[in-house]
Amino acid sequence: MYVANEKRYENMTYRRSGKSGLLLPAISLGLWHNFGDTGVYSNMEDMCFTAFDNGITHFDLANNYGPEAGSAEKNFGRIVKENFMPYRDEMIISTKAGYFMWDGPYGDWGSRKYLIASIDQSLKRMGLDYVDIFYHHRMDPNTPLEETMGALAQIVNSGKALYAGLSNYDGETLRKATGILARLNVPFVINQNRYSMLDRTIEHNGLKETAKELGKGIICFSPLAQGLLSGKYLEGIPEDSRVRTDGRFLNESKLTTETLDKVRKLDAIAKKRGQSLPEMALAWLLNQEEITSVLIGASRPSQIIADIKALENTAFTEEELKEIDSI
């Protein structure tokens, strides 16, 4: 039986999600990859133990994480049941619905029918009474925002989630959604968006500035650009890397000379700072006050330990920031 490290809260820092009461660890663990049925269960367990033992209280899932879709929730549920039930109140567990999950018209996008059915399925797969955060996973151009937000309100009001979140929204839609959720008295506290030194979308689509203005948190996914910002692809493609083990989302076509050149230049800055490249990539995000948490993925426990080292230096000089921006 797992017993958590008594010193687990000594080195992690916790940051407030916008102006809400929710504190999240500076580094959170996502279960998008390596927790499906093609993964190794003992490795999944070890990664969760390593994370929690080091103060990572937040575990992020979605209905469709796998493969196959749903299996990450099922495997995580087993890990929680066998090990983490005594610690449930020390954990923030999130899930989402918004991408394709099941056949027919009710298993995708943002209808009330989809979201409410999906949270019930997720809770069942994980064996939980509630999740801490339930997200709408992506904007739906064809469903009225009032309907999707109303479904989030019902999910929170029925006790199936404590907080609501929005993922992959832009600034303008975030503003509209925030107004609706406020009228419905929904504790909407966080945005989940892709953000890294290599992907600046939220700086250009209004999300970052609007979230700040409205007092909402931001948790950044793929902060290492799925491993590109670890520097591991600079000298070829390692056999045990995501490109080789699961090429669905990161494949060789993304490893262009231009991107690798940027990574090489960023690596040189990291070296000058006395940090590894993944440490600098995470520190660069945490240097920004708008950012609540960086949501890493991992294929083995040692990566989690390595990534936490980013917390040792999150300060940047103006010159370093300018150089990174120019790259």
Ligand SMILES: NC(=O)c1ccc[n+]([C@@H]2O[C@H](COP(=O)([O-])OP(=O)(O)OC[C@H]3O[C@@H](n4cnc5c(N)ncnc54)[C@H](OP(=O)(O)O)[C@@H]3O)[C@@H](O)[C@H]2O)c1
């Ligand atoms: N809301 C959304 O739409 C959405 C979309 C995507 C992701 N997410 C969330 O964000 C989480 C993280 O996404 P991500 O996995 O793309 O994040 P990431 O942190 O950018 O990439 C994680 C991958 O990088 C490699 N890595 C991590 N640390 C390393 C280190 N120290 N040294 C070398 N390699 C290292 C590992 O890949 P390998 O070892 O396999 O090469 C690891 O699986 C997901 O699990 C999910 O919860 C949300």
